[in-house]
Each structure stands twice: as C-alpha cells, then as structure tokens.
Amino acid sequence: MSATVSPLAPKKYVKLPALEGVRIRTAEAGIKYRNRTDLLLMVFDEGTDVAGVFTRSKCPSAPVDLCRANLPGGKARVLVVNSGNANAFTGRKGRETTSLTAKAAAAAVGCRPDEVFLASTGVIGEPLDAGKFSHLLKDMAKGAEAGLWGEAGKAIMTTDTYPKYATATVKLGDADVTINGIAKGAGMIAPDMATMLSFVATDAPIAAPVLQQMLSAGTKGTFNAVTVDSDTSTSDTLLLFATGAAAKRGAPRITDPKDARLMQFRRALNRILKNLALQVVRDGEGARKQVEVTVTGAKSARSAKRIALSIANSPLVKTAVAGEDANWGRVVMAVGKAGEPADRDLLSVWFGDIRVAREGERDPDYSEAATSDYMKRDEIRIRADIGLGRGKATVWTCDLTKAYVEINGDYRS
Amino acid sequence: MSATVSPLAPKKYVKLPALEGVRIRTAEAGIKYRNRTDLLLMVFDEGTDVAGVFTRSKCPSAPVDLCRANLPGGKARVLVVNSGNANAFTGRKGRETTSLTAKAAAAAVGCRPDEVFLASTGVIGEPLDAGKFSHLLKDMAKGAEAGLWGEAGKAIMTTDTYPKYATATVKLGDADVTINGIAKGAGMIAPDMATMLSFVATDAPIAAPVLQQMLSAGTKGTFNAVTVDSDTSTSDTLLLFATGAAAKRGAPRITDPKDARLMQFRRALNRILKNLALQVVRDGEGARKQVEVTVTGAKSARSAKRIALSIANSPLVKTAVAGEDANWGRVVMAVGKAGEPADRDLLSVWFGDIRVAREGERDPDYSEAATSDYMKRDEIRIRADIGLGRGKATVWTCDLTKAYVEINGDYRS
Numbered sequence: 001m002s003a004t005v006s007p008l009a010p011k012k013y014v015k016l017p018a019l020e021g022v023r024i025r026t027a028e029a030g031i032k033y034r035n036r037t038d039l040l041l042m043v044f045d046e047g048t049d050v051a052g053v054f055t056r057s058k059c060p061s062a063p064v065d066l067c068r069a070n071l072p073g074g075k076a077r078v079l080v081v082n083s084g085n086a087n088a089f090t091g092r093k094g095r096e097t098t099s100l101t102a103k104a105a106a107a108a109v110g111c112r113p114d115e116v117f118l119a120s121t122g123v124i125g126e127p128l129d130a131g132k133f134s135h136l137l138k139d140m141a142k143g144a145e146a147g148l149w150g151e152a153g154k155a156i157m158t159t160d161t162y163p164k165y166a167t168a169t170v171k172l173g174d175a176d177v178t179i180n181g182i183a184k185g186a187g188m189i190a191p192d193m194a195t196m197l198s199f200v201a202t203d204a205p206i207a208a209p210v211l212q213q214m215l216s217a218g219t220k221g222t223f224n225a226v227t228v229d230s231d232t233s234t235s236d237t238l239l240l241f242a243t244g245a246a247a248k249r250g251a252p253r254i255t256d257p258k259d260a261r262l263m264q265f266r267r268a269l270n271r272i273l274k275n276l277a278l279q280v281v282r283d284g285e286g287a288r289k290q291v292e293v294t295v296t297g298a299k300s301a302r303s304a305k306r307i308a309l310s311i312a313n314s315p316l317v318k319t320a321v322a323g324e325d326a327n328w329g330r331v332v333m334a335v336g337k338a339g340e341p342a343d344r345d346l347l348s349v350w351f352g353d354i355r356v357a358r359e360g361e362r363d364p365d366y367s368e369a370a371t372s373d374y375m376k377r378d379e380i381r382i383r384a385d386i387g388l389g390r391g392k393a394t395v396w397t398c399d400l401t402k403a404y405v406e407i408n409g410d411y412r413s
Numbered sequence: 414m415s416a417t418v419s420p421l422a423p424k425k426y427v428k429l430p431a432l433e434g435v436r437i438r439t440a441e442a443g444i445k446y447r448n449r450t451d452l453l454l455m456v457f458d459e460g461t462d463v464a465g466v467f468t469r470s471k472c473p474s475a476p477v478d479l480c481r482a483n484l485p486g487g488k489a490r491v492l493v494v495n496s497g498n499a500n501a502f503t504g505r506k507g508r509e510t511t512s513l514t515a516k517a518a519a520a521a522v523g524c525r526p527d528e529v530f531l532a533s534t535g536v537i538g539e540p541l542d543a544g545k546f547s548h549l550l551k552d553m554a555k556g557a558e559a560g561l562w563g564e565a566g567k568a569i570m571t572t573d574t575y576p577k578y579a580t581a582t583v584k585l586g587d588a589d590v591t592i593n594g595i596a597k598g599a600g601m602i603a604p605d606m607a608t609m610l611s612f613v614a615t616d617a618p619i620a621a622p623v624l625q626q627m628l629s630a631g632t633k634g635t636f637n638a639v640t641v642d643s644d645t646s647t648s649d650t651l652l653l654f655a656t657g658a659a660a661k662r663g664a665p666r667i668t669d670p671k672d673a674r675l676m677q678f679r680r681a682l683n684r685i686l687k688n689l690a691l692q693v694v695r696d697g698e699g700a701r702k703q704v705e706v707t708v709t710g711a712k713s714a715r716s717a718k719r720i721a722l723s724i725a726n727s728p729l730v731k732t733a734v735a736g737e738d739a740n741w742g743r744v745v746m747a748v749g750k751a752g753e754p755a756d757r758d759l760l761s762v763w764f765g766d767i768r769v770a771r772e773g774e775r776d777p778d779y780s781e782a783a784t785s786d787y788m789k790r791d792e793i794r795i796r797a798d799i800g801l802g803r804g805k806a807t808v809w810t811c812d813l814t815k816a817y818v819e820i821n822g823d824y825r826s
Contacts, residue, residue, distance in 0.1 A: 341471070
C-alpha cells in the first residue's frame, strides 16, 4: 500500500451493496504489514456455486494449487485471502500452510475441506506461517457481516495505491440480482491471466459450469487483455461465487450457458471484469497514464492480440508515453518485433484520432504540435492498422515511469 | 552520445590496428547531432567478400532492405553508415534515400551498385535526406585512411556512452590475420538479432559463403544472446568483411566452412562477437550492472534459451538487480511465465555461487546477508536449474534503472 495514490485513481470509490449469502470480515494479522488489515474472510451460504481462472505460470503458488484442486467440486463456503506473503515457491512448507489454513477455515464455518478457497499475495519465496492467522478465522467467521465489501477491498492490497471495486444490479428473469467485485494489482501484471487477485460474487442462482463458461469467456477481453509490465504472477486468481440467494426473490436458476435469460447478467459481469481490470492497469506500479492499444487489420484476432501486447509491453513505447513523446516509430518497432504477419508499407498508426503514419511512412498531414498536445492526456489511445486482414484486438496498459523502477527496486526492503 | 559514461565502460579502450584492404573516413554531416561525427565511410579493396545478419523485424529499415538485396553478390567495396536517423519506416522516401546514397557511394569509390552496403541508426520514422551527406562521400573516399578505426567507432554512436572496439590477430595457415570489430547499442536491444550495428573486418582471404556460415553460427551465442529491453530494432545489422589482403603474405584462401585451418580464426571471431555484444549490454541505456543469466537442466537448449530470455527480459528481475535486491522469487516468476516445461518443485536458483533455492523452496542454508553482499557487485550471475533435462543456455542483460526511463522518456526531444 503506497502513501501516494495513483493520479489515475477513481475520483470517488463506488460503495458495494450488501449481497445476500456473503458475509465478510477482515483482520490485522500482522503477516508483513503493520497498522493495516491483511486478512480477508468471506463466508458463503450453503449451496454457493463457484468458478475460477488462474495464472498460467508453470510455477503456481500453493494456494493456486489448492483452488485448482477444489474447483471441480463447484461449491464454495469460505474464501481466505492474505496479503503480504504470496506463499509461492515455498515447497512442502507452502502446502502445509494451505492445508492448515484450509482446515481452520473449514472448521470455522463448518464446511467440507473442498469448499474452501484460498489466495495469498505479496512476496514470493518466503515461507508463510499459517500459525500467524489461522487461529483468527473462527472469530472472524462469527463476526462476519454482509456489508463489509469496502473493508474486503482494502485487506487484499499490496503495492496498490487504492482499493478496487465494481458493482452492478441487473434483472435475471423478473428478479434483481447484484454482482459485486473487488480486485488488487499492481505489479507483475500480464496475461495470461493478468496477475492479480479478484473476487466477484453474485446472489444470482447460476450453476458452477455456467459460471465457469461466463468467467473464462469474460476474462479474454478483460483481465487477459491488461498488462503492466509483462510479468506474470505465480498467484493470479479470479474467483466468481454465486450464492443463489436471489432465487427466493424469484430469480430462475440457470443451468445452461446458452440460456437467453443470462444476457443482461453476462453483459454486466463482463463490464465488471473490464472495470476491475482497468482499475488494475490504472494503478499499475508508477502509472501516470492509461494506454489503450488497439490493433486492427491483422491476419486474425489472435495475431492482432499478439501485436497489441507487443506494443503494450514494449519498454520503449511505455517510456515514450511517460515522456509524453508521440514516438510512433517505436510503435512500428513493436509491430515489427511481434513476429506476426505485417507489411511495413501497409501499416498505419494513430495516436487518439490523429493518424501519424500511413502506408509505411509519416502521414503527410502529421502535426507534431497536435500530437504532442494529445500525449499530455491521462488516457492515451494507440491504434495500429496492419492492413492485411480483419483481425482486431484491444489491450490496456500503463506508462513506464521512474516510479516503477523505484517501487520495484526496493520492494522487499 | 551521453555526457555520462556508463560505469561499466572498459577502463581502457583497445586500439584497433590498421587492416590491409580497409580505409576509413568519418565526417560531421550534421544529420541530427552537432559537434560530433555522424557519418562513416569504409572503403574496401576490390575482391572483398562480405556476409551479414540482420534484424528479424517484420518492419525493417530501408538500409536493411538494401543490404539484404546486395548480400547474395557476396562482394563489398564500400560501407556508408550514418547516425542520428534510422531511415526506418520512411516508405518511398526511405528507398529514394538509400538509392541515392548507394549511387553516390558507388561513384565515390568506382564500384558496382551491388557492392555498396548501408546502415542508419537513430530516430525511426523521420525522413532522412540523402542530400545532407551524399555529396560528402567522394571527398571522404579520397581522404580515407587505414588507421581510423577509432574514429569509425565514434561516428556510429547514438545513445551509447562509449565506443565499442574489439580486435584479435591469429594464424591462418602460416600467416597472421587480423580481425577488427566495432559496434553500437544501446537501447532497443534484443534478439533476434540483438539490436545494434556492428561491423567486423578481416584481412583474411575467406569466401563469402564461409564468412556467412561462421557469422550466422557465431551470432547465436553472442549478439543473439544479449538483451537490454526486449525491444528489437528495425535496423539491426551485423556485417563481416574479408579483404583477403593477407593472401599476399601467404594466408590460404578458404572456400570450405569445414576447412580445419579455420579453427583459430573461428574462435577469434566468436570472441570478438561476444566481446562486442557484451560491450553493448554493458552500455545498455541506464545500465549499472551486467547480468549473466544461465539456465541449465531444461528440456532442450532452445527451451533453456527461452527461459533465460524470460528471466533476462523481466522488468521485475531487472529492477530487483538495480535495487541490489536478491529477489529470487522474481526469477521463479520469470521461469514460470516462460511457458516452457518447468516443475516448481525441481527448480533451483543461484545468485553467483550462492544457492538461494532448491527443490521448490528457499535453500535451508540461505543467507540474506551473503546474498545481499553479492548483489552489490557490478557483474551479477543468475542461474536457474530446471531439473528436467540437459538443455543449457546463457544470455546477458543489464539492470533496469530510473536512468533507462529518463533516457527513453525524452529521446526525441
């Protein structure tokens, strides 16, 4: 948690409403940080369905292993998240910690071990002592309340400069259902999946396989389309819980992902995922500007996304944005290095609505002054048209500033 | 050219000897820089053989196109290099510039157009006016001298903080032959091939196909194994010229790459390529430390190199090195994100000779103090053993400092 809040933070934090079937408690366990909460417990009513998406790292953290193992059951009763220590690359000790924590959590809420989900975020490679916090879970479960979403968002922060919230209420059948989400970044953010922890819950009655389909599809253009520094965490975890409590108010239980009644819900979920993913980017370590990179005219959507990520991950593009320099030559460089089909002489590049290059050279109408003006904005859009096909993709990143180096040059100290 | 020389610069610059068959001249053409040379002419005696390796960017510069077109002829009489403008992504104008420059160069030395080689380095996307310097070539050719290698190294610099030289004299048959090389970096450095310009010449009589075989093989573990920022330039050019003048002193003409008499020469060439490549890394923009990354125990050499580059290109690993923080967790993260076969619980990591992690967790003998001491050095070695096979690779990079961001945040201004 940083003393200086990102200039791209929301002007006002959205307040998440209570969600039936979810109760929350946070605590100061003193795992690493002092004078702040670092432990989150979410308790779900019986029957809650769950879906998840995790890091593709070949070296995932112990909690990711545990979530993956429990996910096929499709049911969740409790989530425990700690910040300050990722419990990643902690070997046998790491597994002991997740095992002890899961047992304590199951006992605290009275559920089966495979209904427990865990996430840890912070330093990698330091053993995490379950003894530091597992004894707190029982009292936390007792004291858990429906309205504490604001606290939940704060307890999971690491180098984040602000908590990240999103909410929506939509119709499912004739009933109102609500979706609440929280997330944390802020470095080691890259697909797939974009680093971070994010927990989304709804009172809609939706079966786990349907949740999973929606979540997997929804991450593609959202959490898997944001990158801060091209580094992929060992701990990336996105979980979606559905308590089903809205069934009492007449919401239909959805068991088929093709159910037409899901349309509004699906859209709202995607908006929330995108909203949270963008908040993560806007709080990227040292970020001063949000950058939206769109690639059009590529051979395929897949190719477009690779080129877009090549641009979004290029240190030279990102430092140019930080320096408010419309250095489109570096965009060309990043297109060229992506390894995807591209023809220099068909390429066009835009900053915002200003076309700076077309057909492989500087636009004859290029105005340095107008483009420089544009670069002063908080939100920069870069577009590259490859001119070869119809493939299209958009990804989001932030600029690369001296503050990023500063934050990461002494993260552990 | 920067005012502050990299702390990793050589303590003493090696002086390159005159090389029979090569004459050199530099000039201040005022293309972008003031009060420094920015134009290099190298004239080669008739019969000089040439080989080259170029950027794999899909958007190569106009001079790269020209070199590629002329390379199959296998003969070179003149090389023209300018700094300050890369003549990249300059469309039709770019081709006009290379065409005009090549004509002027051919006229200046009296050779065929396909014996001309060009390279440009600097800003991308700005038209380069051949009229600014092509008229100088004739007088430069007249005034060219054998001993001006030192000047050659300086004229091609951009953000380099020091010129890069390497030389070796070895036996070919019974005759001494010399190899001289110069190079420039210093950002946009990544395989393949590592960005930069490098020009190597020898008086050995070696046929172009043999040169090409040696150069292509030699770049793999040298120029294609260094990375500063993962960004690949549109202009990467490495040319190797063999004037054959040593034949007069009894050196045998080599026409078969398997010729056993080449052994010493090949080794010396590889040493020079590695020496120049490392000088490029040590002058990486903002570099304060050289980092050698070795991956052992991977499934294959190819897999090892990918993992090594994932580590070497990770902003979080590089900022940790800058902060003298032995954050081996980030090394694990970079192994995990490489997408190559890896098993967390078989992984070991070393900083220098200190094993910090083994079998998926912190080494029981880990000493934070000893490791922190090690991180204070100028040259850091990181090794990761994957524990799966026998694949091995070494790559080199530098740390990521605030100075990198500073340099690249206002490069064009």
